[in-house]
Amino acid sequence: MGTLYEDMVDYGGEVFGREHLETLRECVQCGKCTGGCPSGRNTALRTRKLMQMALVDLREEIFNAPELWFCSTCFTCYERCPKGVKTTDIIRTLRNLAAKEGHMSVPHRMIGVYVIKTSHAVPIGPAQMELREAVGLESQPPTAQHPQNKEQLEQVQMLFRATNYDAMIDFDWDTMNLRGMDKGGKK
Ligand code: SF4
Ligand code: SF4
Numbered sequence: 001m002g003t004l005y006e007d008m009v010d011y012g013g014e015v016f017g018r019e020h021l022e023t024l025r026e027c028v029q030c031g032k033c034t035g036g037c038p039s040g041r042n043t044a045l046r047t048r049k050l051m052q053m054a055l056v057d058l059r060e061e062i063f064n065a066p067e068l069w070f071c072s073t074c075f076t077c078y079e080r081c082p083k084g085v086k087t088t089d090i091i092r093t094l095r096n097l098a099a100k101e102g103h104m105s106v107p108h109r110m111i112g113v114y115v116i117k118t119s120h121a122v123p124i125g126p127a128q129m130e131l132r133e134a135v136g137l138e139s140q141p142p143t144a145q146h147p148q149n150k151e152q153l154e155q156v157q158m159l160f161r162a163t164n165y166d167a168m169i170d171f172d173w174d175t176m177n178l179r180g181m182d183k184g185g186k187k
Pocket of ligand 1: 026027028029030031032034047051081082083084085
């Protein structure tokens with residue numbers, strides 16, 4: 001393991017390009033990212049602070065910070081940054097590294113549960129089915145959530161097993177939920 005910056009450039013570089021991750025070093029702490037962050041208006045997320053924490057190698061503090069998961073990846077900060085810091089790619093890389101070390105937030109892990117169970121990050125529920133029927137559509141579109149496409153859903157589930165994503169989110173195939181979750185979805 002190198003410094004957090006080195007790990008970010010190595011790991012995130014594979015996905016976003018090393019030059020994107022290296023822009024972290026250009027941050028001048030002007031705060032323009034934080035000033036425009038829609039999530040930060042309502043949460044503890046402070047983009048400028050996150051960039052600084054990454055630069056000074058506060059790995060554990062970042063990985064354990066709930067606000068790391070409050071970014072909605074809207075790219076506002078990315079576009080506002082006067083120094084061209086690829087903030088959103090940096091945040092996504094920090095999340096990937098945190099997740100690899102077992103720090104993924106429960107709501108993000110639940111998205112994995114929904115995809116395993118329905119193939120949708122936001123499954124089509126009874127209310128949407130009713131609305132669809134009200135305008136003359138079939139209650140469900142022909143995605144892998146549709147009961148007639150069970151085979152496709154199984155292929156989605158195979159991908160989760162093959163990539164070990166099920167283990168990363170601690171998914172229990174017996175209960176089809178996160179391990180240790182009760183029926184109401186609470187730990
Ligand atoms: S806007 Fe860019 S330079 Fe300014 S604090 Fe944010 S990341 Fe750093
Ligand atoms: S991408 Fe994330 S950190 Fe940047 S402005 Fe949007 S919510 Fe805030």
